[in-house]
Amino acid sequence: MKKTKLLFGVHSHQPVDNFDEVLFSAINRAYKPFFQTLKLFPDFKCSVHFSGWLLEFIKKNDNELFTLMQNLSNQIEFFSGGFYEPILASIPSCDRIAQIKKLNRFIEDNFNQTPTGLWLTERVWDDSIISDLSLCGIKYVIVDDYHLIANGTTKNHQGYYLTENNSQKIAIFPISKALRYSIPFDDVNRIENQLLSIATAEKGDNAAIIFDDGEKFGVWPQTYDLCYTNGWLKNFFELCTTSTIIETQTYREFFETNRALGLVYLPSVSYEEMGEWSALDDEYSSQGGIWKNFFIKYPQSNWIHKRVLELSKKQTEDEHYLDCLYRAECNDVLWHGVFGGIYLPSLRDTAYRYIIECENLLKSRELEVLDIDFDGHDEYKLSSSELLCIIKPNYGASIVELDIRDKNFNLLNTLTRKPEKYHHQQQSEYLEQDDTQIKTIHHNILKVEDDKRIYIDRYQKYSNLDHISEGSLNIENFKSNMFVEYGTFVNSLYECVDKNRALFKCSGKILDTDAEITKSYILDKNSLLCDIEIKSDIKESLVYANEWNLHFAMYDRLKINGMFLAEDMTLSAKILTIFDPYLEKTIKFDFGNEVQIFICKNYTVSQSESGVDYTTQHLSLMFLRNFTKNLKFSFSFSME
The missing domain is CATH 3.20.110.20 (7-stranded beta/alpha barrel)
Structure with missing residues (x-):
């Protein structure tokens, strides 16, 4: 034989x-x-x-x-x-x-x-x-x-x-x-x-x-x-x-x-399970998808990957720079299947730590305009000695990355909640399985606890997003992302009308009425000044809501205006401070006038080798004021 x-x-x-x-x-x-x-x-x-x-x-x-x-x-x-x-x-x-x-x-x-x-x-x-x-x-x-x-x-x-x-x-x-x-x-x-x-x-x-x-x-x-x-x-x-x-x-x-x-000649595939995980449409997941589809499936994965590609073009002979670049290329953060991958904030923090270190080694302080994420639209990178801010004009002129340079930490390392195929698995599918034998983790079952809910976001969780909604907007429908949206500005394309002032303009609609919004940024050392102006003839009683999503490493140690962070918080204030002992920094929003503030934790429900993970991804903050015919909303973000 x-x-x-x-x-x-x-x-x-x-x-x-x-x-x-x-x-x-x-x-x-x-x-x-x-x-x-x-x-x-x-x-x-x-x-x-x-x-x-x-x-x-x-x-x-x-x-x-x-x-x-x-x-x-x-x-x-x-x-x-x-x-x-x-x-x-x-x-x-x-x-x-x-x-x-x-x-x-x-x-x-x-x-x-x-x-x-x-x-x-x-x-x-x-x-x-x-x-x-x-x-x-x-x-x-x-x-x-x-x-x-x-x-x-x-x-x-x-x-x-x-x-x-x-x-x-x-x-x-x-x-x-x-x-x-x-x-x-x-x-x-x-x-x-x-x-x-x-x-x-x-x-x-x-x-x-x-x-x-x-x-x-x-x-x-x-x-x-x-x-x-x-x-x-x-x-x-x-x-x-x-x-x-x-x-x-x-x-x-x-x-x-x-x-x-x-x-033989092979197609661009991975193992069978990976093909299912990377498929863009769950209906066709059994047919498999190529691994790079994860860059389409998870925009945050694409952003990390393309930031690394951008830095690879600029590489020098500096060994420290190259080592940071290569570390940032580690695969784990870029995909999701049985393992957490992109859902794990610590992995994203690591990738950004080396991305930001590369930026620090380059020591660039000039405005850069380039299409970082390969979507056909330029982003605007503003740099100071203490902060690096990247603006995405084709998504509401929002902020997609905000780096604290001396801590190598991205405050906007957020994750948008999206539907996953396993969210819809039914326990009945597994009742007849033999539970006496140890199984590979590919057979894990997602069992969501009764007091947990799976929320899905309608838009990417960037920062400085502009919402127009009804007066009944509250923290619950903000947290669940189920509030009414009357404006068209959240993910609209803004045109840059003044590159030196980072001034952007967009024509849109509020209800059925024409409206125009302008938004400008000024970055200076440890502060970012933002001016927003909306012109319209709206007469209805509406509210303007400015949304930020901030990521932290340890949420149980944060203090909000001197108070420990609760699961959900509602307050009114002219100034909002967030003290983070992990970063040893205090983040400060100064609005000049009193605004209503919603703060809530955003968590994801994801599959893992142990079965299911409930992961706090970021804090969602909403700053509200009554909408007026010609609204002006100016504030500063600073870090001390």
Whole structure:
């Protein structure tokens, strides 16, 4: 009987600058016990990928684990990748090459190997990366069997194929989805039967291909007890090293001793679940979408990505600048599926921390006018020594980014609440499932608590947005985004009529009456002055409401005009102060005259590996005054 060549690989990664407690938990619950178990089976060959920054963290903070990994290098093949785990197809070629070479050097220096295999972040494939991979000495990458199925190659996934672009070729190994869902959740005897079926296949080179998250072996729910307390991993290694039908190999060994199965060309896809998550229309999610659709699906993701692209064009030879740029390219913040991704404020804070540090290193203080987010409309970037403000004229001349330079913190790191497919899942769909078996996190159920509500926003949660509504507008319908909108200014296109004064004008409607609004900004050191004027012949009793959405790191420590922040707050004042002990700053709005103020927390309900997350994304603030025929509303925002 032919033996099955088991190509077993684990990929381990944590978002850049993840919390120390999360990192040490992953080390102690997954990474270290995995290698300690592997040490007991010297005949078990496997391949390993760790993102570069995670390897650096382990080297600095856990010498025992790092030394263990070094000592096992005779049975381990180390895979390269982008050092800070970017989606390679989403970053410029120069950054792609630099990140791969940086990880190559680390592996060569610490594990005495020159990597020829590369872990393709989130298995996002695009032909455009082939030339750069070849330039970095990469000969093969890992994709999914879904890549081949999507291309119509539905048979014979038991080896590797070749593909090419621009006369450069590379090998691709397709991961078995069946094995990915079985390991480590199924009994090892069932997995042995899966491998036996591969060994008896009539065609192919009999390679059983699995390369999946290292966190599955201890970090995912219930997997620590499964893998170590109950001995699943030990039993699996023992099965593979004693079986007469299984021979473990590294990918390099298999690649060097077997021919390709043929030539293929792959579509721009990722693994099957990612295709469902990235689909723009839930009705067609089963057909999948390309990964870059996340930039369309989540404007905040697009903004972060395009800010990084903008900074990449300006890169210098400064090593600190380049390191900040590469860290900002980390993939985790840009998408959402089972994991939080774009829904996690801490990940967005990290991305902005490095984006703002790059801006600080550039030291630009001149007005910049450029289309940052690639939507065909220019944004206006105002800079001072203490603040950086970006205005979006084609969305109500609102503010889309407001950075505190010395803290590397974006106060407008907000997230618009949008409908997700899993919001509509019904518990009845899962009642007949067997709950006695540990399941992969792809089968998680969203159970929303009775006292929680899922709100959806009608517009992007930027700042300095202009609403015209009825007098009955209250904090409840503001919070739920269900208030009546009589004006057309929130997301309208404003024309710049004076670039030096950042003065913008828009003609629109209030009810059925023509109206015109002008809005200007003056940025000076630590303050931003804003003048708004609305001209109309409206006679109805309406209210003007100016909306801001501000993000903070710790909401339970904020003080609003000297009072601790409550869930919802309504007050009247000429001045509003928000003291943030985390930033060690006081934010001040000065309106000159008394205005009514609504303040409420905006939270999202999102899917996560634990089931469901309720996450406070930002504070929504609304400043109200009675609408008049020719309304003037001037105020200052300052930071002390």
